[in-house]
Amino acid sequence: MEQREVLKKSRVLMVGAGGIGCELLKTLVLTGFHNIDIIDMDTIEVSNLNRQFLFRKRHVGQSKAKVAREAVLKFRPDANVTSYHANVKDEQFNVDFYQQFQVVLNGLDNLDARRHVNRLCLAAGVPLIESGTTGYLGQVTVHVKGKTECYECQPKPAPKTYPICTITSTPSKPVHCIVWAKELVLVKLFGDRSQASDLNLQAADSDHEDFLQLRDAETISDFCARVFDQIFGHNIEVALKNEDQWKNRRRPTPLFLSGVLPEGIETCKAHRFSESILSVMPLLGFKNPQEVLSLQDNARLFISAMRAILETRTKEIGSLTFDKDDQLAMEFVSSAANLRAYSFGIPVMSIFDAKGIAGNIIHAIATTNAIIAGLIVIEAVKILMKDLDHCRMTYCVEHPSRKRLLMPADPFEPNPNCYVCSNTPLILEVNTGHTKLKDVIDRILRTKLGVSSPVIMHGTSLLFETGDDLGKEEIQLYTSNSEKVLAELPTPVTNGGVLSVEDLQQEFKCSIHIRHRDNFDEEKEPDGMVLIGWSSSVAEQEKDKGKPIAAPAASAEVIDDDDITLIEPAAKKRKPEDDSVPLGKKQKVLE
Numbered sequence: 001m002e003q004r005e006v007l008k009k010s011r012v013l014m015v016g017a018g019g020i021g022c023e024l025l026k027t028l029v030l031t032g033f034h035n036i037d038i039i040d041m042d043t044i045e046v047s048n049l050n051r052q053f054l055f056r057k058r059h060v061g062q063s064k065a066k067v068a069r070e071a072v073l074k075f076r077p078d079a080n081v082t083s084y085h086a087n088v089k090d091e092q093f094n095v096d097f098y099q100q101f102q103v104v105l106n107g108l109d110n111l112d113a114r115r116h117v118n119r120l121c122l123a124a125g126v127p128l129i130e131s132g133t134t135g136y137l138g139q140v141t142v143h144v145k146g147k148t149e150c151y152e153c154q155p156k157p158a159p160k161t162y163p164i165c166t167i168t169s170t171p172s173k174p175v176h177c178i179v180w181a182k183e184l185v186l187v188k189l190f191g192d193r194s195q196a197s198d199l200n201l202q203a204a205d206s207d208h209e210d211f212l213q214l215r216d217a218e219t220i221s222d223f224c225a226r227v228f229d230q231i232f233g234h235n236i237e238v239a240l241k242n243e244d245q246w247k248n249r250r251r252p253t254p255l256f257l258s259g260v261l262p263e264g265i266e267t268c269k270a271h272r273f274s275e276s277i278l279s280v281m282p283l284l285g286f287k288n289p290q291e292v293l294s295l296q297d298n299a300r301l302f303i304s305a306m307r308a309i310l311e312t313r314t315k316e317i318g319s320l321t322f323d324k325d326d327q328l329a330m331e332f333v334s335s336a337a338n339l340r341a342y343s344f345g346i347p348v349m350s351i352f353d354a355k356g357i358a359g360n361i362i363h364a365i366a367t368t369n370a371i372i373a374g375l376i377v378i379e380a381v382k383i384l385m386k387d388l389d390h391c392r393m394t395y396c397v398e399h400p401s402r403k404r405l406l407m408p409a410d411p412f413e414p415n416p417n418c419y420v421c422s423n424t425p426l427i428l429e430v431n432t433g434h435t436k437l438k439d440v441i442d443r444i445l446r447t448k449l450g451v452s453s454p455v456i457m458h459g460t461s462l463l464f465e466t467g468d469d470l471g472k473e474e475i476q477l478y479t480s481n482s483e484k485v486l487a488e489l490p491t492p493v494t495n496g497g498v499l500s501v502e503d504l505q506q507e508f509k510c511s512i513h514i515r516h517r518d519n520f521d522e523e524k525e526p527d528g529m530v531l532i533g534w535s536s537s538v539a540e541q542e543k544d545k546g547k548p549i550a551a552p553a554a555s556a557e558v559i560d561d562d563d564i565t566l567i568e569p570a571a572k573k574r575k576p577e578d579d580s581v582p583l584g585k586k587q588k589v590l591e
Contacts, residue, residue: 003385004032010384011035011100015088015117016107017064018042019364020131022054023373024107025068029076031377036079037101040065041087045325051366089116089452095507098124103383105376106130115450116506118143118151122421123507127383131372136365136398138372142379142391142411145421153415169239170249171344174337178357181336182322185231186329188212190309190320214310224306228257228299232339252344260299273308279327280304281351289352293335295342302335324359333358371396371406419449419533425498425511427532430486432494432516435528437464438482443527444512445501451508457500461491486514 012033014024017040028036044052044059044067054071055064063085073079086092088108098104098120106128108114114130121128121143128143130151143150166172167180189212214223232255240251273280284300286293293301308328310317322329334354341348349357375394382391392408401407417424428444437456441464445451456464464478486493493499495516502509512531520528 003381006384007032007381008034010102011037012380013037013039013098013101013104014107015039015104015113016109017054017068017083018048018107018109019051019366019369020107020133020373020376021064022052022068023366023370024105024376025072025081026054027373027377028105028380029072029079029081031381033377033380034078034080037082037084038065038068039084039086039088039093040068041085047325051364051369053366088113089505091505093120094505095120095123098126101126103380104128105380107373107376112450114151116452119420119503119506119508121145122150129376129379129383131376133364133368133372133396136368136396138368138396139394140372140375140379141393142383144383144388144391144411146414147388148391148411149414150418150421152420153412153418170245171340171346172249174341174346174349174354175357177337177340177344177346178333178354180340181333182358185336186320186322186333189227189306190313190317190329192319220307220310221303223310224303225257227306228255228303231336232256232343236343250345253342255295255299255339255343257299257303260295273312275312277308277312277328280308280331289355290350292348292350293338295339298335298338298342298348301331302339305329305332305335322358324355330355330358368396375406417533419510420508423510424533425513427513427515428499429515429517429530429532431518431520431528432486432492432497432514434485436483436485437489439527440486440499440529441482444529444531448531449501449510451501451503451506453503453505455502455504457502458489458491458493458497461489463489463491463493463499 010033012028012035014021014028014036015038017025017038021038021040025036025038040063042064044055044062044064046057046060048055048064049057049060052064054068059067063083065083065085069081069083073081084093104117104121104126106114106117108117118128118130122145125145127145128151130141130143132139141151142148167176168184171177171180212227214220218226234254236252236254240246240254280301281287281289284297284304286297286301305328309320309332313320313328320329322333324330331351334349334351337354338348340346375396379391379394382388391411393411395407395409397405397407414421416422419426428440430440441454441456445454445456453466454464455462455466463481465474466478470478481489486497493514495514497514499512499514500509501512517530520530
């Protein structure tokens with residue numbers, strides 16, 4: 001009876017109404033939770049319907065949060081459910097907002113939002129229950145300020161990157177071809193052409209004209225054929241001239257349209273595209289997205305998809321960006337990647353598999369989401385009943401260990417070297433005479449530290465600030481500062497200097513100690529900067545400086561999962577239950 005009353009009176013915040021969120025909301029209301037707030041910025045897509053069971057086909061295009069609320073009220077009409085179709089990083093969801101809740105439950109699908117919620121929960125002193133799934137794997141972790149680690153106490157997986165020379169010159173995996181197609185070819189043809197690309201460096205045209213530009217009096221069909229011959233034929237011929245490069249690896253095969261399709265471009269001219277075309281596959285007779293297409297069919301798909309984009313989406317040319325849910329762009333990327341794969345002797349993929357890699361997708365399993373949602377609710381009940389000693393981190397595995405698929409362990413203690421909850425200073429190695437402040441903001445503060453609205457001070461000097469309340473002169477001043485190298489700022493930032501960084505929206509603060517360094521390895525340190533202390537203890541980073549930092553996490557958006565290595569967390573671990581498997585031995589944390 002006491003537990004029922006506590007659950008009914010408590011107010012909980014649920015962030016995310018997707019795969020985990022639908023299962024979680026249903027389980028919450030059926031368990032007896034009465035006051036629930038939901039935040040989700042997404043709308044429902046057809047691809048959601050196979051696992052997000054609160055949604056129906058008629059709901060496609062509508063707010064996930066609002067439809068989820070309406071669905072659960074049908075079988076629990078007395079529940080007090082409030083929905084927000086909004087970004088959890090919006091200013092309305094500040095510390096005061098979080099302090100209304102007794103616990104926050106995360107069902108998010110990206111690292112940036114998770115960091116943001118973690119910091120606001122720390123600032124508000126509200127317990128956070130994190131979760132994640134990827135295929136048959138899943139986990140639930142509990143984070144209570146001062147008692148357990150925060151979400152950022154342990155290193156998280158960085159997005160997988162590949163050296164540009166591998167992508168452009170010596171690909172050996174399907175993912176290399178996918179990255180080449182979406183990050184280089186798609187961008188140079190349809191996106192911001194000012195972005196740097198090694199494609200132009202390999203152009204064989206004697207007049208050095210940009211071969212990715214439509215020429216005067218050239219038809220779109222002829223342009224598509226010329227681009228095909230250039231990137232799959234002439235560029236490969238140029239690469240083959242470097243004999244040393246192919247002494248120990250397979251030589252690629254140049255592909256020309258006349259050789260791949262004897263009838264040439266004429267085979268693709270017959271189709272006429274409507275302005276509303278979303279896919280060229282039906283026109284070409286391709287019905288199964290899981291079918292691996294032949295070399296000839298990939299060539300037809302490449303030419304047709306390219307033509308369709310150029311002819312029907314002229315307003316987007318010059319600004320188009322890759323979106324895995326843009327079917328036409330996905331067909332272009334998939335066919336381009338497969339043609340390159342054929343050339344280099346790499347296994348080709350179906351469009352279904354290519355989409356999974358291009359969008360960093362590991363396809364979801366509804367049952368895993370349901371299990372994880374149930375575990376979240378169990379831990380939420382413990383927190384609300386003040387039973388923190390029995391809170392557990394629980395990991396769901398694909399194959400039984402000791403006849404168990406669920407592996408519980410005591411939460412980790414706070415990491416004393418965590419820059420978020422322990423305020424441990426960070427060290428930034430950087431060439432202060434070459435690196436601009438905006439590079440530090442974009443590559444370090446926003447990308448690595450997850451700072452949304454940075455305020456940067458050096459001593460008593462305010463170097464940079466963002467916000468809607470800034471005046472015109474202030475905006476001009478901070479914009480000017482951002483374009484200056486560190487050593488030429490109004491108060492020069494040189495070796496030994498300390499930057500104080502704050503994000504008022506997250507109520508987050510940290511200190512960054514500057515260490516000048518002249519040179520960086522372009523392959524291992526492409527940012528031209530090295531941040532020490534942001535993913536593990538400073539001592540550990542110093543010891544392994546120059547080596548890739550491995551992550552103990554398998555993200556729901558991570559590809560090449562077997563390249564990830566487990567490392568033990570810096571904080572002391574509490575004793576796991578007798579028949580469980582400690583983190584770092586069997587489990588990976590799913591993000």
